[in-house]
Structure formats: C-alpha cells, structure tokens
Amino acid sequence: MISLLLIFIGALIFPGLISITKAKLSGKKGPGIFQPYKDILRLLKKGSVYSSTTSFVFQVAPIIYMASVLGAILMIPFGNFKQGLISFEGDFLMFAYMLAFGKFLMIISALDTGSGFEGMGANREALYSMLVEPAFFIVLSSVVMLSGYTSFYEMFTHFHVENYVSWLYVAISVYLLIQITLIENSRLPVDDPKTHLELTMVHEVMVLDNSGFDLGLIQITGALKFAMFGALIGNLVIPPMHLGFELSALAFVVIQALFAITVGFMESFRARLKMIYNPQFILTLSGIALIAFFAVFFITKTI
Amino acid sequence: MDSFVPLWVLCISAILIFTVPNNFKHTISLALVAITIAFTSYWAGLALFYGFELQGLSPFSMISGDSPIVVDKLSAFFILVVNFTVLTGLLYAKGYLKSYLKTKNKHLMSIHYFSYVWLYFSMLLVTMVRGGLDFLIVWELMTISSFLLVIFDSEKEDILKTGINYLIQMHVGFLFLLVGFLFTGEFSGTISFDSMGVAFSSNELFEVFGSHGNFWLFLIFFIGFGIKAGFIPLHAWLPHAHPAAPSHVSGVMSGVMIKMGIYGILRVLTHLQSDWMEVGVFILIISILSGLYGVMMAIVQHDLKKLLAYHSIENIGIIGIGIGLGLIGIATENHPLAVLGFGGGILHILNHSLFKSLLFYGAGSVYKSTHTRELNSLGGLIKSMPKTAIFFLLGALAICGLPPFNGFVSEFLIYSGLFKSLSSANLNMSLMFLGGITSLALIGGLAIFCFTKAFGVVFLGSARCEFPIKPVEADGSMLFSKLLVAVVIVMIGVLPNLFLQPISEVVGMFVTSGGDVFAKTMHTTSQVGIISGIFILVIVVLYFMRKKQQSTVAVEYGPTWGCGYTGADPAVHQYTATSYADNYKQLTKPVVGSETEYKSFSEEEIFAPARSFVSHSHDKIEDNIINKGIAWILKTMERFAVLHTGKVQHYLIYPLVFILTLFLLTLLNII
Numbered sequence: 001m002i003s004l005l006l007i008f009i010g011a012l013i014f015p016g017l018i019s020i021t022k023a024k025l026s027g028k029k030g031p032g033i034f035q036p037y038k039d040i041l042r043l044l045k046k047g048s049v050y051s052s053t054t055s056f057v058f059q060v061a062p063i064i065y066m067a068s069v070l071g072a073i074l075m076i077p078f079g080n081f082k083q084g085l086i087s088f089e090g091d092f093l094m095f096a097y098m099l100a101f102g103k104f105l106m107i108i109s110a111l112d113t114g115s116g117f118e119g120m121g122a123n124r125e126a127l128y129s130m131l132v133e134p135a136f137f138i139v140l141s142s143v144v145m146l147s148g149y150t151s152f153y154e155m156f157t158h159f160h161v162e163n164y165v166s167w168l169y170v171a172i173s174v175y176l177l178i179q180i181t182l183i184e185n186s187r188l189p190v191d192d193p194k195t196h197l198e199l200t201m202v203h204e205v206m207v208l209d210n211s212g213f214d215l216g217l218i219q220i221t222g223a224l225k226f227a228m229f230g231a232l233i234g235n236l237v238i239p240p241m242h243l244g245f246e247l248s249a250l251a252f253v254v255i256q257a258l259f260a261i262t263v264g265f266m267e268s269f270r271a272r273l274k275m276i277y278n279p280q281f282i283l284t285l286s287g288i289a290l291i292a293f294f295a296v297f298f299i300t301k302t303i
Numbered sequence: 304m305d306s307f308v309p310l311w312v313l314c315i316s317a318i319l320i321f322t323v324p325n326n327f328k329h330t331i332s333l334a335l336v337a338i339t340i341a342f343t344s345y346w347a348g349l350a351l352f353y354g355f356e357l358q359g360l361s362p363f364s365m366i367s368g369d370s371p372i373v374v375d376k377l378s379a380f381f382i383l384v385v386n387f388t389v390l391t392g393l394l395y396a397k398g399y400l401k402s403y404l405k406t407k408n409k410h411l412m413s414i415h416y417f418s419y420v421w422l423y424f425s426m427l428l429v430t431m432v433r434g435g436l437d438f439l440i441v442w443e444l445m446t447i448s449s450f451l452l453v454i455f456d457s458e459k460e461d462i463l464k465t466g467i468n469y470l471i472q473m474h475v476g477f478l479f480l481l482v483g484f485l486f487t488g489e490f491s492g493t494i495s496f497d498s499m500g501v502a503f504s505s506n507e508l509f510e511v512f513g514s515h516g517n518f519w520l521f522l523i524f525f526i527g528f529g530i531k532a533g534f535i536p537l538h539a540w541l542p543h544a545h546p547a548a549p550s551h552v553s554g555v556m557s558g559v560m561i562k563m564g565i566y567g568i569l570r571v572l573t574h575l576q577s578d579w580m581e582v583g584v585f586i587l588i589i590s591i592l593s594g595l596y597g598v599m600m601a602i603v604q605h606d607l608k609k610l611l612a613y614h615s616i617e618n619i620g621i622i623g624i625g626i627g628l629g630l631i632g633i634a635t636e637n638h639p640l641a642v643l644g645f646g647g648g649i650l651h652i653l654n655h656s657l658f659k660s661l662l663f664y665g666a667g668s669v670y671k672s673t674h675t676r677e678l679n680s681l682g683g684l685i686k687s688m689p690k691t692a693i694f695f696l697l698g699a700l701a702i703c704g705l706p707p708f709n710g711f712v713s714e715f716l717i718y719s720g721l722f723k724s725l726s727s728a729n730l731n732m733s734l735m736f737l738g739g740i741t742s743l744a745l746i747g748g749l750a751i752f753c754f755t756k757a758f759g760v761v762f763l764g765s766a767r768c769e770f771p772i773k774p775v776e777a778d779g780s781m782l783f784s785k786l787l788v789a790v791v792i793v794m795i796g797v798l799p800n801l802f803l804q805p806i807s808e809v810v811g812m813f814v815t816s817g818g819d820v821f822a823k824t825m826h827t828t829s830q831v832g833i834i835s836g837i838f839i840l841v842i843v844v845l846y847f848m849r850k851k852q853q854s855t856v857a858v859e860y861g862p863t864w865g866c867g868y869t870g871a872d873p874a875v876h877q878y879t880a881t882s883y884a885d886n887y888k889q890l891t892k893p894v895v896g897s898e899t900e901y902k903s904f905s906e907e908e909i910f911a912p913a914r915s916f917v918s919h920s921h922d923k924i925e926d927n928i929i930n931k932g933i934a935w936i937l938k939t940m941e942r943f944a945v946l947h948t949g950k951v952q953h954y955l956i957y958p959l960v961f962i963l964t965l966f967l968l969t970l971l972n973i974i
Contacts, residue, residue, distance in 0.1 A: 044852065045852075045856070046856065047853075047856035047857035047858060047859070048853060048856070048858050048859070049858075049859045049860070049861055050858070050859070050860050050861075051860070051861065051862060051863040051864070052860045052861065052862065052863075053683070053764065053765050053862075053863050053873060054863075055685045055686060055689075055692075055763065056685075056689075057685070057696075057763060060842075060846070063842055063845040063846055063849065064842055066841075066845060067838055067841035067842045067845060068838070070841050071834060071837060071838040071841065074834065074837065075834070086830060086833065086834050086837075088826075088827045088830035088831075089719065089723075089823075089827050090715060090718065090719045090722065090827060091830075093715055093718050093719075093722075094706060094715075094831060094834060096744075097704065097705055097706050097711055097747070098706060098834075098838070100703070100705055100747065100748075100751060101700070101705040101706065103751070104700065104703065104705060104751055104754075104755060107751075107755040107759070108696075108755050108758055108759050108763060111755065111758075111759030111760070111763045111764055111878065112685075112759070112763040112764065113764070113863045113864075114682075114683070114763070114764030114765045114863055114873050114874070114877050115863045115864060115865070115873070115876070115877070116876040116877060116878060117864070117866070118863075119759075119764075119877055119878025119882070119883065120878065122755065122759065122878070122883075123878060123882070123883045123885075123886065124886070126751060126752045126755050126756075127752065127886055127887060127890075129748065129751075130745070130748030130749055130751065130752050131748070133744045133745060133747065133748040134741045134744050134745050134748075136744070137740050137741055137744040138737065138740075138741060141722070141725055141736075141737055141740055144722050144725050144726065145725050145726050145733065146726075147726075148726040148727075150719065150722045150723055198866060208864045209863055209864050212853075212856070213849050213852050213853065214849070217845070217849075275886075276889075279886075279890050286741075293737060297730060297733075300726075
C-alpha cells in the first residue's frame with residue numbers, strides 16, 4: 001500500500017518537475033509544479049469529440065490503458081520493507097505483460113481512427129516497444145540472477161551490493177531503466193513530446209483524436225507510468241543503502257524527483273534522434289543490458 | 304468384449320454420409336462426431352482423472368500381429384484437445400459451407416464430410432495405437448484425409464498444386480518415421496512404441512549410431528514428426544496448405560493436426576533412455592528459431608490466413624521451447640524446470656488449439672463475407688461484423704500471451720521455469736536460459752506488432768475497397784462455435800488451476816517427482832486470477848466514471864483529425880498492412896525476404912502519371928533449403944534420363960545387364 005501511495009505522490013510531482021526543469025534551463029520562469037494537473041483537471045471536465053470512423057475499441061482503449069498501468073503498479077513493492085499489494089513468484093512477468101496489454105489497446109485504438117498520422121504513430125509505438133522488450137527482460141534476468149528470487153519483493157530484498165563491481169552493476173541497471181522508461185513513455189531521444197509536426201511524433205500522434213475525459217486519463221496514465229518506473233529504480237537503489245523505513249520513504253520521493261529533474265536535463269540538452277536511428281539506439285540498450293548480465297557473473301563469481 | 308468396439312462401429316458408419324442428401328450430411332457428421340466425443344472423452348476422463356487406462360486390441364491386428372491400443376494420460380490429453388476443436392470446427396462448418404451447397408455437387412460434399420470425420424477418427428487413433436505398423440497406417444490415413452480436405456476448392460489450380468505439395472512433404476516425413484520404426488524393430492525385435500524403450504537402450508543402437516545413439520535415433524523421429532508439426536526448416540508446407548484449405552479445416556489442421564507431430568515427439572521422448580541434455584538443447588534451439596522465424600515471417604504477410612499459418616510455426620516453437628526446457632530439466636535433475644517446461648509446453652498445446660482455431664474461424668468469416676483474404680483490400684469491418692471482430696480481437700490478445708487470457712498462463716509457466724533456473728545454472732546454461740527468455744520476450748513483442756497490424760487493418764479504420772455485396776455479420780452457427788472457444792480461452796486465463804490439475808497428470812509421465820512444484824505453481828497462478836479480477840474491476844469503475852462525466856457534458860461526433868483538411872477520401876490515407884510493416888522490413892532485411900516493385904519519379908516528369916507499387920515477401924528458408932534441395936534432386940535425376948531412350952531393345956538389355964552383374968557379383972563372392 002505504501003508503495004502505491006509513494007508512486008501516486010511521485011506521479012503528482014513528476015510532470016511538473018520536468019517542465020519546471022526545462023523552463024529554468026532555457027531561462028524561462030516556468031509554470032507551477034501542479035500546472036500539468038490543472039490542465040488534466042480541466043480536460044476531465046470537458047466534453048468529448050469522437051471521430052465517426054471509430055468504434056468501441058477507441059472508447060475502451062484509454063480506460064484499459066489506465067487500468068493496465070494501475071494493475072502493474074499494484075505489484076511494485078516498497079524496497080525491502082513492504083511487498084506490493086499483490087506479490088507472487090514471477091509477478092514481474094505479469095507486470096510486463098499487463099503493460100503490453102494496455103499498449104496493444106492504445107495501438108489498435110490509433111488504427112481505429114483510420115488516419116494516416118495515427119497509423120504512423122501506432123506503427124512506431126509497436127516497433128519501439130517490441131524492440132525494447134529484450135532489454136527490459138535481460139535487466140530483470142540479471143536482477144533475478146543476482147538475488148536468486150523471482151518476485152519483485154524478494155528480488156529487491158535479497159539484492160545485496162557488496163563491492164564496487166556491484167555498484168557498477170547498479171549504475172548500469174539504473175541507466176538502462178532510465179532509458180527504457182524514456183522509450184516506454186515516448187520521450188527524448190526517441191520521441192519528442194513537444195514537437196508540433198505530426199510526421200515526427202510517436203506517442204502524441206497516436207492520441208490526436210482523443211479528447212476530453214479520455215485524453216485526461218491518458219495523460220494521468222503517462223505520469224503514473226513514469227512514477228512506476230521511477231519506483232523500480234528506487235527499489236534497486238534504496239535497499240542496499242540500508243536506510244530506515246521513514247528515510248527510505250523519503251529517499252523514494254527524492255529519487256522520483258531526481259529522476260524527473262534528470263529527464264528535464266536530458267531533454268533540454270538533447271535533440272530527438274532521426275527516426276531511422278531509433279531502432280539502433282533501442283537495440284544498443286539490449287547490448288548494454290547484456291553487459292550488466294555478464295557483470296552479474298563476475299559478482300557471483302561464476303566466471 | 305473389446306471396449307473399443309463402439310469406435311469401430313462409428314468409424315464404419317461414416318459411410319452413411321454418402322447415402323443421405325446434401326442437407327443432412329452436416330447433421331449426420333455432427334451426430335457421428337458427437338457420439339464419438341462422448342465415448343472418447345469418457346475414456347480420456349478415466350485415464351486422466353482416475354488413472355484407469357483402457358486397453359484393447361488394434362483392428363489391424365490381423366496384419367500386424369497382436370498390437371495393443373491404449374488410452375493413457377498422454378493420449379487422453381490429446382484426445383480431449385482434438386475432441387473440442389473438431390467439434391467447434393464442425394459447428395462452424397455448417398455456416399461456412401452453406402453457400403457451397405449450391406456450387407458443389409453431392410459427391411464432393413460427401414467426400415468433404417467423410418474426410419473430415421475420418422481425419423477426426425485417424426487423429427484419435429494416432430494418439431491411441433501403439434504398434435508401429437498400426438501407427439503408420441493411421442498416420443497415413445490422417446495425411447490422406449487432410450489432403451482431401453485441403454483440396455476442397457480444387458477447381459482453382461493452385462489449390463490442387465498446394466495440396467499435392469502437402470501430400471509429398473507429408474510422405475517425406477512418413478519415410479523418416481518408417482526408417483525410425485524399422486530401426487526400432489531392428490534393435491528391439493518388435494516395431495512398436497512400447498518396445499522403443501528397449502531399442503533406446505539396446506547395445507546394437509550404440510553400435511550403429513555411436514555413443515549418442517539415443518540422440519540420432521530420436522533425430523530420425525524428430526524429422527518425421529517435425530514435418531507435421533512445422534518446425535523450422537521443415538515447415539515449408541504449412542504456409543501454403545493452411546490458406547488453401549477452407550477455414551474450419553485450417554482451424555482443425557492448425558489447431559490440432561499439427562499437434563499430432565508434437566504428440567509423436569512426446570511419445571518417443573517418454574521412451575528415451577539417455578542423451579536428455581543433447582535432445583533438450585537441440586529441441587530448444589530449433590524451437591527458438593521456429594518461434595522467431597515464424598512470427599518474423601508472419602508480420603510481412605498480406606494474406607490473412609497465411610499470416611495465421613506462420614503464427615502456427617511460432618506457437619509450435621513456444622511449445623517446443625517448453626519441451627526442450629523440460630528435457631534439460633530432467634538431464635540436470637532440476638525438477639522445477641522440468642515440470643514447468645513440460646507443463647508450459649503441454650498447456651500451450653491446448654491453448655494454441657483454442658486461439659488459433661478461433662482466429663482461423665474469424666478469418667474464415669471475413670473471407671466468407673468479403674471473398675478476399677488480402678489485408679490491403681479490407682478495413683473497417685468492425686462496423687458490419689462487430690461480433691466476429693470481438694472474437695478475433697480476443698483470439699489476437701490470447702495469442703500475444705496477454706493476461707488475463709490463456710496464452711499468458713502457458714508462457715508464464717515456461718518463463719517461470721527459465722527464471723527459476725537462471726541463478727542455479729552454470730555459465731553456458733544461464734546463457735541458454737537467457738536466450739530463451741529474450742526470445743520469448745521478443746516473440747511476444749513481435750506477436751503484438753503482428754496482431755495490432757492484422758486486427759487494425761482488417762477490422763478498424765475505414766473500408767479500403769468497395770465490395771459488390773456489403774459485408775454482413777457471420778452466420779449464427781459460426782458465431783456460436785467461436786463463442787464456445789472464447790469461453791474456454793477466458794476460463795483458462797482467469798481460472799488456470801482448473802486446467803493445470805489434469806496437465807500435471809500428463810507431466811507426471813515425464814517427470815515423476817515434481818508434485819510439489821505444481822502445487823506451488825498453482826498457488827502462483829491463482830494470484831494471476833486475482834489480479835485479472837482487479838484489472839477488470841478497475842476497467843468497469845473507470846467506464847462508469849466516464850459515463851457519468853459524459854452524461855453532463857457534450858459528446859460530439861466528427862471526422863477524424865486530418866491536419867486541417869478532411870475533404871480527401873479517408874481510406875486512401877490510412878496505413879495499410881504494407882506500410883505498417885515497412886520500417887520493420889527494413890530492419891529485418893537479412894532474415895525476411897521481401898521485394899518491392901516501384902519506379903520513383905524522375906526530374907523530367909512534371910506531370911507524373913499514376914504509379915503502381917507492388918511488394919512481395921518470400922520465405923528464404925523455403926527458397927534456399929527446400930526449393931534448392933528439390934532442384935538439386937531433379938537435376939541429379941535428369942542424369943539418369945539418359946537411360947530413358949524409348950527403344951524397347953535397350954530396355955530389354957537392362958534386365959540382362961542386371962542379371963549378369965548379379966551373377967558376377969555372386970561368383971566373386973562380393974554379395
């Protein structure tokens with residue numbers, strides 16, 4: 001329950017922190033931290049316009065998308081203190097496939113509008129999330145290797161960091177998780193949420209036809225997803241630091257904030273990749289993940 | 304009295320199909336199948352739940368000597384799987400064949416129904432007979448009846464060609480099985496499955512094949528059965544035969560008939576005496592390749608049924624990954640891996656038979672109302688065929704392995720086995736397990752890519768093509784059979800333990816001491832059910848929240864966002880199956896063969912005329928291994944054509960030369 005709460009807090013500050021960081025770095029004053037939520041609140045009160053080409057798929061997709069992310073969050077534990085609301089052996093598989101379910105629906109809802117733009121976005125989203133899958137699973141495998149357990153809670157509880165090689169491993173994994181998060185959430189360098197040209201968008205172009213309540217849901221889900229991956233990073237970093245319960249909770253939020261600021265930084269100083277380089281970039285992550293996997297062999301002294 | 308007598312009576316009464324008029328052929332086939340299902344399911348239930356194995360004598364005993372026919376747990380599982388899919392297929396056929404009643408004459412219809420019923424009987428017998436000769440007979444009956452079913456539309460020339468291609472490839476497999484059984488007979492004295500254990504441990508085996516005799520003899524059987532199952536590179540018949548056959552036949556063939564190959568492999572594996580590791584690693588690698596190659600090829604197809612056929616190869620790969628891991632588990636005495644590997648693989652046999660038949664039925668309904676399987680001329684069918692669309696979507700979600708549907712459960716078991724064994728294995732094994740994990744993840748991602756394309760292009764958006772007759776929703780009987788399948792798909796997804804119990808009995812045939820692993824797994828899978836429940840609850844709550852919100856505000860309908868211009872025909876600007884796969888194609892060029900025919904604009908063309916764009920895909924393995932092999936054989940055979948002079952005198956010399964050679968050879972004591 002505590003992890004659920006912390007993720008909600010994280011999701012609340014996440015989008016605001018990113019936009020504040022980006023504004024400050026470009027010398028602007030920047031909005032308030034809750035400005036994104038004020039926008040979302042306004043969306044939730046608005047009426048909706050549906051395309052007459054669409055069917056029920058388009059109507060249920062945002063709801064299922066949100067439900068899938070909420071379902072996935074239920075399985076995330078709070079460090080080595082508290083397991084997620086639901087925890088079982090192999091829960092991370094359910095986690096990954098649950099997210100895939102939501103994504104499946106969003107992709108077909110984009111195709112449901114019958115628009116060329118949205119088809120393009122759907123295709124790119126499907127391709128990139130397919131390519132990023134191996135990297136995520138290799139990272140998970142390495143954590144399983146290192147801890148010897150197969151549920152999120154036990155994995156993070158029995159995750160011992162003893163020497164410098166281990167910290168190196170943690171660093172690589174955190175780097176990978178950050179990149180995977182950015183790809184899963186369609187941020188730079190794969191996708192630029194601030195672009196104004198449909199042809200260069202990925203996620204934004206998929207939701208062009210969503211409006212009102214549905215769009216609000218999609219945006220909340222985006223923030224939740226960010227905080228969810230932030231929580232995964234937190235889980236990887238906090239238990240080895242051996243902090244107390246309260247301090248860990250604080251560290252959890254701090255890590256979320258740091259993560260948001262990092263994203264803001266990265267997005268301020270980086271340009272979007274050319275579309276054709278995206279697959280290369282994503283596949284490189286799988287390569288780096290393999291390095292992390294081999295590092296585990298060194299740590300466990302199998303090699 | 305022999306308890307199998309009812310089955311023989313039913314087999315013979317299939318003749319009745321020829322005697323009744325066209326309108327009753329379906330009814331009588333259904334009656335025959337239903338009675339058979341009642342009997343065989345009872346036998347299977349006895350074996351699976353009470354451990355009572357029904358035994359009898361094979362009807363071919365007069366030719367092959369006293370050979371037994373047994374319903375054990377493995378047979379029982381396959382009998383139940385076959386029963387269900389054959390039943391739904393026949394229910395579906397009623398609606399699907401309705402329009403053919405006018406065009407096909409009485410005899411063709413009789414042959415079709417007769418072959419269908421006999422395909423069913425032969426599949427049942429394949430799982431029950433134990434004698435080698437009997438097995439080959441029923442295996443051949445299965446091939447011939449399915450061949451007759453494939454060429455139902457034989458007026459079209461390419462369908463006949465495909466059918467014959469299928470028949471020939473099946474006989475190549477048959478040849479390998481024959482060789483395998485002959486070796487078994489040579490080593491053990493009797494040609495039968497039951498004596499295989501003796502053959503696998505006999506000294507002669509090791510004298511002939513060397514120290515890894517078990518592996519080599521298994522390999523012969525694997526090739527024979529693998530052609531039926533469709534492992535890479537033995538799959539070449541599959542993507543051609545499935546689209547050619549009528550959809551209920553494709554559903555049955557892809558859903559259960561190719562599983563008979565898996566049955567054969569499993570049956571041989573129960574008698575394996577050593578070399579588990581080698582066989583396991585071999586199956587694992589072949590299966591990973593099949594899984595990846597199948598789905599990679601599926602994405603570039605534009606023929607809906609061909610796409611599904613390639614997915615069969617992918618799913619056979621997933622089943623094989625499970626079986627391979629199970630064997631590695633046995634070899635390393637890693638019980639969780641053995642149990643979860645076999646459990647996942649065997650459950651996936653059931654799962655694939657369900658969602659693949661559902662998808663083929665869906666594809667058949669689409670074909671029936673539009674008369675095309677070409678993805679790029681379909682679109683927007685969800686409006687005219689909403690129920691078919693929902694069932695197809697369900698099948699698509701299930702085949703992608705998404706929770707809370709059945710595909711997830713079996714993949715979950717295989718994944719669990721892999722993850723659990725990661726930390727305890729040595730370096731090589733860990734890397735192999737990692738390979739398994741990564742390829743399963745990649746297969747999942749690719750499947751999502753493929754089915755978002757297939758579902759999106761066929762059912763969503765606006766129609767890409769005007770059809771002379773407006774597409775209409777499928778017939779009630781077709782929808783009903785889909786509903787049956789869909790219910791089981793959801794049941795396995797939400798209540799997996801109901802089905803894991805019998806599966807654990809089957810797994811017990813391979814791994815004797817794995818009971819506690821299953822108990823633990825069932826605890827885990829019950830959690831999967833809980834989270835699915837929460838998931839559905841959240842969806843319902845959110846749905847009603849939005850309903851409440853939208854009751855107070857304006858909800859309008861308008862054209863899709865067109866960047867400020869909505870005058871153009873929306874159908875023209877949509878993504879097609881080809882454009883959806885375009886960036887993927889560039890990425891996978893080394894593996895997936897595809898060409899495009901397109902001439903780009905030159906600078907001189909100011910008023911460019913209309914352009915055409917054509918793209919093809921081809922199967923590189925089929926081209927480079929199968930077709931080149933056949934070409935080589937043909938070329939070699941042509942050399943012997945020198946002897947074929949057409950003169951009787953020459954032909955008379957040949958026997959003389961032959962007899963003389965024989966005489967000389969015996970004279971010199973060479974033979």
